[in-house]
Amino acid sequence: MPEVGAWSAPxxxxxxxxxxxxxxxxxxxxxxxxxxxxxxxxASQLIQPLAFFVxxxxxxxxxxxxxxxxxxxxxxxxxxxxxxxxSLLALEFLFRDDAQDGTLEQFALSGRAxxxxxxxxxxxxxxxxxxxxxxxxxxxxAALGVPEAAMPGIxxxxxxxxxxxxxxxxxxxxxxxxxxxxxxxxSLLTLPLVIPVLIFGARATQLAIKGESYSAPLMLxxxxxxxxxxxxxxxxxxxxxxxxE
Amino acid sequence: MSEATxxxxxxHLWRGERHVLRGVTFRVTGGECLQLTGPNGSGKTSLxxxxxxxxxxxxxxxxxxxxxxxxxxxxxxxxxxxxxxxxPLKMELTARxxxxxxxxxxxxxxxxxxxxxxxxxxxxxxxxxxxxxxxxGQKRRVALAGLLLMNVPLWLLDEPTTNLDVDGQRLVGTLxxxxxxxxxxxxxxxxxxxxxxxxxxxxLELGFA
Numbered sequence: 001m002p003e004v005g006a007w008s009a010p011x012x013x014x015x016x017x018x019x020x021x022x023x024x025x026x027x028x029x030x031x032x033x034x035x036x037x038x039x040x041x042x043a044s045q046l047i048q049p050l051a052f053f054v055x056x057x058x059x060x061x062x063x064x065x066x067x068x069x070x071x072x073x074x075x076x077x078x079x080x081x082x083x084x085x086x087s088l089l090a091l092e093f094l095f096r097d098d099a100q101d102g103t104l105e106q107f108a109l110s111g112r113a114x115x116x117x118x119x120x121x122x123x124x125x126x127x128x129x130x131x132x133x134x135x136x137x138x139x140x141x142a143a144l145g146v147p148e149a150a151m152p153g154i155x156x157x158x159x160x161x162x163x164x165x166x167x168x169x170x171x172x173x174x175x176x177x178x179x180x181x182x183x184x185x186x187s188l189l190t191l192p193l194v195i196p197v198l199i200f201g202a203r204a205t206q207l208a209i210k211g212e213s214y215s216a217p218l219m220l221x222x223x224x225x226x227x228x229x230x231x232x233x234x235x236x237x238x239x240x241x242x243x244x245e
Numbered sequence: 246m247s248e249a250t251x252x253x254x255x256x257h258l259w260r261g262e263r264h265v266l267r268g269v270t271f272r273v274t275g276g277e278c279l280q281l282t283g284p285n286g287s288g289k290t291s292l293x294x295x296x297x298x299x300x301x302x303x304x305x306x307x308x309x310x311x312x313x314x315x316x317x318x319x320x321x322x323x324x325x326x327x328x329x330x331x332x333p334l335k336m337e338l339t340a341r342x343x344x345x346x347x348x349x350x351x352x353x354x355x356x357x358x359x360x361x362x363x364x365x366x367x368x369x370x371x372x373x374x375x376x377x378x379x380x381x382g383q384k385r386r387v388a389l390a391g392l393l394l395m396n397v398p399l400w401l402l403d404e405p406t407t408n409l410d411v412d413g414q415r416l417v418g419t420l421x422x423x424x425x426x427x428x429x430x431x432x433x434x435x436x437x438x439x440x441x442x443x444x445x446x447x448x449l450e451l452g453f454a
Binding site (some may be wrong): 244 | 299324327331
């Protein structure tokens with residue numbers, strides 16, 4: 001019997017453009033449109049993480065102290081920990097539904113590059129969870145006594161940070177997509193990897209609140225996003241292929 | 246392009262401790278349909294999933310047009326369609342939307358083409374209803390519409406007649422006959438005999454060795 005290694009597939013090359021086939025960009029657009037449409041038909045899944053974020057951040061003034069000066073001090077930590085956890089909440093559904101109803105399998109067998117399809121799905125996930133969080137973060141910040149001048153900094157850091165969260169989360173979601181109750185394992189896999197995002201994100205927010213320049217941590221967040229964009233899709237593709245077997 | 250042939254060569258597949266496929270060999274060319282028969286658990290689905298590249302066999306090879314499919318899986322996938330036990334549909338989307346995304350990533354389709362195909366499978370009346378409101382047989386018909394719209398030479402079908410009424414089973418038979426008459430190939434896993442002519446049918450019985 002030949003060794004198993006003889007069967008290991010070579011890295012899948014990007015599918016050549018065929019007559020009548022949509023372009024790679026067209027495929028990505030189709031996938032994005034599909035996921036957005038599906039999300040709006042299941043609005044509860046869409047609202048849940050955002051509601052969680054709002055509830056957690058508004059509980060702090062009630063639980064800790066109504067003093068704005070005090071709240072302003074803890075605001076970066078509160079906003080970022082809440083953003084991290086609520087983005088984890090939505091991750092579980094990223095690939096699992098598609099894996100269960102067999103549609104992901106069909107996309108893997110479509111002859112199109114699976115990596116591109118997964119990137120499009122992850123982009124849709126960011127648009128549906130990361131972007132709303134980024135828009136909501138300044139509002140939550142306002143409730144914690146964050147000055148108006150710090151709002152652009154908070155928005156930018158959460159927007160950038162959630163890109164990395166979605167991408168790294170996609171790897172975790174791909175690894176656990178075959179499990180029925182994957183929430184705990186998914187958090188365990190993903191949380192350690194996203195700690196740098198938490199650190200630099202909270203630092204950027206802290207500096208923005210103090211009115212100092214926050215460009216250094218923001219650039220580090222951007223670097224993390226670039227790194228995740230480069231590596232995470234490949235890892236997610238490999239994980240999906242293993243789980244489809 | 247070389248002639249459309251699908252060959253399996255001494256395929257061995259293990260599932261955990263079980264040796265499911267023990268040296269399965271077959272050959273199908275244009276106009277032929279390989280019928281996989283055998284009791285539950287004899288490896289029909291496993292063989293289909295191995296052929297389409299979802300499962301990795303421990304030994305053996307699958308050749309399409311004379312070349313090992315592992316050399317260029319995307320090119321092979323672009324020429325084949327696989328339908329599993331469950332129709333691969335999103336419950337929240339309508340039949341038409343499902344087809345637009347499922348098949349849309351493979352090829353561009355015209356509205357008329359989709360309409361015609363939906364009519365062919367008897368779905369013109371419910372094609373704009375969310376799939377979760379459809380019956381199991383209607384979902385299966387949507388899957389058949391997808392199969393036709395893919396417009397590929399090789400069909401891999403796992404129990405294509407499940408949940409279908411007699412009319413639907415006849416439809417599957419007719420579609421297969423037309424596909425074969427047009428030079429297409431098919432591999433089907435079946436429990437019940439398909440309602441179609443015997444021409445081109447080639448049985449392959451899987452069993453517990």
